[in-house]
Amino acid sequence: ESPPGKPIISKCRSPEKETFTCWWKPGTNGGLPTNYTLTYYKEGENIIYECPDYNTSGPNSCYFNKKYTNLWTIYVIRVNATNNMGSNASDPRFVDVAYIVEPNPPQNISLEVKQPEDRKPYLWIKWFPPALVDITSGWLILQYEVRLKPENAAEWEVHFAGQQTHFKILSLYPGQKYFVQARCKPDHGFWSKWSPVTSIEIPSDINMSD
Amino acid sequence: ESPPGKPIISKCRSPEKETFTCWWKPGTNGGLPTNYTLTYYKEGENIIYECPDYNTSGPNSCYFNKKYTNLWTIYVIRVNATNNMGSNASDPRFVDVAYIVEPNPPQNISLEVKQPEDRKPYLWIKWFPPALVDITSGWLILQYEVRLKPENAAEWEVHFAGQQTHFKILSLYPGQKYFVQARCKPDHGFWSKWSPVTSIEIPSDINMSD
C-alpha cells in the first residue's frame, strides 16, 4: 500500500466556446480506494474552486457549463488523487476557453450535380454547421474543409471553403461514384472530426467539355 | 406666379462617420426666383441653426463638416423654399448620423492568377479602402464583398471577405475572361456601390486538377 500515483490531465475541450470539459487519467491507486477531485483558480484571483459537475461528461471528467465558463480569464486546473496513505496532485493545466475549441463535425451534407446551360457541369456540395453551435453572434467563427475522392481512389482531394457552407467542384469523372466529407475549425482551435461519408454517382452522360 | 412648391429632402449620407451631407429636390419655383435655406435643430435642444456650408457637396446640398457633426444626436432638418409670393417648407427629416453611413467603393482593384508549385492555381484579388477614409484609428471599420462572373454568365458569384482587403478564388475555368467588382460596408451601415468592373483572362493552359 502506498499513496496514489500522480494523475494527468489528458485533455480539455470546448465544443462551442461556451462550455468546456477536462478529462484526466488516474495514476496508480497504491492498492487503496482512491478519490479524485478537480480544483481550479482563475488567473488574477486566489480563490480555489472545486469542479462544479463531475458527471455530465462521464468518468474522470469535469464539466464547466456556461455559468462556470469565463471568457476573460485563464483557468489554472489541477486534479488531486487521495487515499489513506496520502495524496498526489497533477501538474497544473492552463486553460483559456478560446484556445481549446474543437467543434463537432458539420452536419446534413447534401450533394447535387448541377448542369447550367452556359457553363460546365459541377458538383454542388452544401452542409450545415454542427448542432447546438451559435454562429450568429460572431462569437464562434467556423471555417470549413471538404474532401472528396472517387470510390476506388486512394487519396482524398481536399478543398478549403473558408466560412462558406457550400462548395463547387468543377473537374468530375462522368459515371464515377464519389465519397464526400466535411469538417470545421474555429479561428483559434482544432479541426473537428470528418463528418460521416456522403456519396453521389455522377451521371455517365454529362458533358464535361465546353 | 405663385409661392414655391414643397421641396423634398432626398438623401442624407455620411461617407466616413465624421461628416455628412443632405441633398434636396426643389419643388416648382412658381415662376419666380426662389431661394432655398436648410435649417435644423438637434434632439433635446430648441435652437434653430442654418446650414453651415451650401457649397462643398454641390447644388441643393448642405455639408456638415466634423465640427458640425455629432454622431450621437438626432438632427431634425427642414428645407425652406422662398420667393416673392411666399414660402414652403419640406417635411422634417430626422437624421441619426450614426445610421446614414454609406462609404465610397473600394479602389485600385488588382487581379493576378497565381500558380504555386504545390497547390492548385487561384485568382488573387486585392483592393484598397475608399479614398479619404481613416480605417486605422478603429473609428470606422469596413467589411468587404467581392463578386465575379465569367464574361457571358448571367449571375455573379459573391464572396464575403470580412475586413480583409484581398481574396482568393479557387474554382476557375481556364481560358475564361472574368469580371470582378468589390464593395464595402461599415460594421453598422449601408453597402457602398460596387467598384468599377476590373477584368482578367485566365490562361487556357493552367492545370486546374491536382
Next chain:
Amino acid sequence: PICPNRSGCQVSLRELFDRAIILSHYIHSLSSEIFQEFDAQYSQGPGFFTQAISMCHTASISTPAGKEQAQQIQQKDFVILVIHLLGSWTKPLSHLITEARRLPKAPDALIAKATEIQEQNQRLLEGLKKIGKLVDPEIIDNGNYAVWLGLPSLQSNDLQSLLFAYHNLFRCLRRDTHKVDNYLKFLKCQIAYDGSC
C-alpha cells in the same frame, strides 16, 4: 505546463479587446433588431413615434460626439466612461424584461431578445472591468451609473404613453450599444495597437 499564450499566464489585452468587440458588435446588432421589430409591431402609422423622442437616461454621461473629441480623452477615463454607459443599462433592461409582459400582442420574441441582450451585457461588463484593470489598476467600477427613473412609464395604463416609453428606451439602447461598440473598436486600436490598427 505551457501557457496558452506566450505573454504569460493571462489573456492578453489585445485578446480581451477582440472578445469584447465580438460581444459589443453582437449586442448592438440585437439592439438594432429589437428597435426595428418594436417599431414594426407597435407603430400606428408613419411618424407615429417621432413625437416619442426624448432624452436618454444616459445623457448625463458626457460622451465624445466624433473621432476628434474621442482622441482627446484619456484612455483610462474613456474605459471608465464605457463601463458606466454599459452598466447604466443593467437596471432598465431587467425591469424591461419583467414589465414587457404588459405589452399587447404577446411580445415573447421581444422579451427573449431583451433577455439575450441583458445576458451578453453582463458578460461584456465583466470583460470591460478586466480590461479596465489591465489598462490602469486604478480603474475600479464604482457603480456610478446613470440613474434610470423610467419604471413608472413602463407601467403606464395609457397605451400611447406605454408605447412611447418603450420606443424611446429601445432607441436609447440602440444608440448606447452603438456608442459602446464604436468606442471599444476605437480604444482597441488606440490601446492595444498603439493608435493604428
